[in-house]
Amino acid sequence: MSDDRNRFETLAVHGGEPRPASNGSVVHPIYQGTVFETAPGSSVDDVRYIRLGTNPSQRHLHDRLAALEDAEAAVATASGMAAITTALHSVLGAGDHLIAAGTFYGGTHRFLVEHAGRLGWSIDVVDPADHEEWRKALRPTTKAFLVETITNPLIRVGDLAGVARFAREHGLTSVIDNTFATPVVFRPHRIGFDLVCHSATKALNGHSDIAAGVVTGSAERIASVASVLSAYGGSLDPHAAFLLARGLKTLALRVKAQNANALAIAEFLASHQKVAQVTYPGLASHPDHARAASLFDGFGSVLSFRPVGGVAAAERLMKSLRLPYTASSLGGVESLVVRPAAVGGHSGATSVEAEGVAEDLIRFSAGIEAAEDLIADFAVALDT
Numbered sequence: 442m443s444d445d446r447n448r449f450e451t452l453a454v455h456g457g458e459p460r461p462a463s464n465g466s467v468v469h470p471i472y473q474g475t476v477f478e479t480a481p482g483s484s485v486d487d488v489r490y491i492r493l494g495t496n497p498s499q500r501h502l503h504d505r506l507a508a509l510e511d512a513e514a515a516v517a518t519a520s521g522m523a524a525i526t527t528a529l530h531s532v533l534g535a536g537d538h539l540i541a542a543g544t545f546y547g548g549t550h551r552f553l554v555e556h557a558g559r560l561g562w563s564i565d566v567v568d569p570a571d572h573e574e575w576r577k578a579l580r581p582t583t584k585a586f587l588v589e590t591i592t593n594p595l596i597r598v599g600d601l602a603g604v605a606r607f608a609r610e611h612g613l614t615s616v617i618d619n620t621f622a623t624p625v626v627f628r629p630h631r632i633g634f635d636l637v638c639h640s641a642t643k644a645l646n647g648h649s650d651i652a653a654g655v656v657t658g659s660a661e662r663i664a665s666v667a668s669v670l671s672a673y674g675g676s677l678d679p680h681a682a683f684l685l686a687r688g689l690k691t692l693a694l695r696v697k698a699q700n701a702n703a704l705a706i707a708e709f710l711a712s713h714q715k716v717a718q719v720t721y722p723g724l725a726s727h728p729d730h731a732r733a734a735s736l737f738d739g740f741g742s743v744l745s746f747r748p749v750g751g752v753a754a755a756e757r758l759m760k761s762l763r764l765p766y767t768a769s770s771l772g773g774v775e776s777l778v779v780r781p782a783a784v785g786g787h788s789g790a791t792s793v794e795a796e797g798v799a800e801d802l803i804r805f806s807a808g809i810e811a812a813e814d815l816i817a818d819f820a821v822a823l824d825t
């Protein structure tokens with residue numbers, strides 16, 4: 442049931458679900474088995490084996506994810522990092538060159554800095570809004586262009602349509618990490634991205650209880666991603682696939698509530714005299730506000746801010762908050778705060794962005810609590 446005439450809320454519930462349902466079950470069952478019988482005369486392509494991602498629970502999840510990202514095909518991976526590294530492996534070989542725009546999640550940054558060189562890949566990091574830098578970085582060996590929808594923790598939005606267009610013009614595979622946006626906010630295939638990656642550990646699952654990743658794209662590209670994945674052995678366990686498929690049912694509701702909470706908190710903090718600076722693309726003061734407004738439906742669940750009074754004030758504030766946990770993930774139903782400079786690797790920022798990350802910067806990941814309660818909690822904590 443992946444009828445793209447349906448609205449996203451409907452797709453989140455029905456997209457990719459088999460009709461008629463398996464044995465009439467409204468909930469697709471968990472197939473925990475590792476291997477399935479092969480019919481006489483079947484080929485290697487018909488083998489259903491857990492590492493190949495062809496167990497029925499894995500396949501069901503793939504259909505669901507493809508529907509939500511508006512893609513022909515999807516493959517689930519054991520983590521977000523497995524999704525990103527496998528997607529890159531499917532297009533880059535020794536001697537190839539990658540253009541990487543902007544700043545990256547800490548794990549991605551570490552992979553690019555510590556591992557890509559050993560694989561024989563060369564990389565140029567460019568500004569995600571500066572076309573001239575992209576042109577200068579281009580080499581005969583350039584194969585792919587990697588970007589994140591919304592960067593962390595400074596919450597910037599690059600010229601994403603420009604990246605997709607530039608990649609197409611120069612025969613590069615465009616790869617985007619859409620974790621911070623989710624398909625509720627932004628569906629990158631619609632503006633021409635070739636491969637879309639997610640850490641489903643975050644909002645796609647939404648309940649902070651599994652690790653998973655996703656890559657979506659054309660059937661041909663995903664076949665090649667799945668082939669790399671089975672070679673390296675990073676498929677998603679069927680029980681986690683079941684939980685992720687369950688989490689997806691409420692994705693639209695959760696992300697909209699998170700976006701609304703993030704906007705409400707951003708506006709509250711921006712008007713508070715004990716807050717020096719708030720960074721959220723939903724605020725008109727954000728340098729990428731116009732671009733985000735034209736590309737996105739909502740502005741995401743993550744904001745960052747700097748309290749007046751430096752690191753000591755930031756630490757005091759985080760200790761005084763009673764609702765958000767101090768923890769460094771995002772996208773779950775519970776609100777989280779973290780001081781990126783305190784948790785090493787700048788909680789995901791690259792060294793490039795880290796230079797712009799103040800010691801007293803706090804990142805807030807909105808959960809689905811009542812906005813009034815979160816605001817009241819912040820109001821008390823800021824006055825402490």
Ligand SMILES: *Cc1c(COP(=O)(O)O)cnc(C)c1O
Nearest residue numbers: 520521522546548620640642653
């Ligand atoms: C968390 C995250 C990842 C890595 O995902 P894991 O599931 O932890 O491997 C990649 N990119 C972004 C933007 C993330 O937030």
